[in-house]
Amino acid sequence: MEKGGIIKHNIDKAPKTGDWRYMKPQVDASKCIGCKTCVPHCPEGVMEMRARKIEEIEISNKIGKEKELVDIDFEYCKGCGVCAQVCPVKAINMKK
Numbered sequence: 001m002e003k004g005g006i007i008k009h010n011i012d013k014a015p016k017t018g019d020w021r022y023m024k025p026q027v028d029a030s031k032c033i034g035c036k037t038c039v040p041h042c043p044e045g046v047m048e049m050r051a052r053k054i055e056e057i058e059i060s061n062k063i064g065k066e067k068e069l070v071d072i073d074f075e076y077c078k079g080c081g082v083c084a085q086v087c088p089v090k091a092i093n094m095k096k
């Protein structure tokens with residue numbers, strides 16, 4: 001590899017973390033405002049935005065159904081907690 005080269009993340013070659021991850025991020029649908037701040041900060045690239053399910057709209061009627069909710073692929077999330085740190089409204093809590 002050249003000096004200063006960029007290693008691109010390839011989710012297909014990433015190790016699955018579901019068995020050994022210690023902490024797990026939990027998204028509070030009533031708090032997430034769909035700002036997407038957490039998505040580019042995730043070092044594993046396992047966060048993406050998705051439409052809200054009906055029950056998630058009901059518990060967050062202040063936020064509005066047009067606001068997307070962040071979704072996490074727990075097969076590859078390593079539980080680092082970066083997403084919880086950067087969320088401006090503290091919608092992600094790290095749980096064991």
Ligand code: SF4
Pocket residue numbers: 025041042043044045046047072076077078079080081082083084
């Ligand atoms: S805990 Fe880390 S790896 Fe998991 S979704 Fe959050 S930022 Fe990504």
Ligand code: SF4
Pocket residue numbers: 027031032033034035036037038039069070086087088089090091092
């Ligand atoms: S979890 Fe927080 S940072 Fe991520 S989209 Fe929702 S409000 Fe924004």
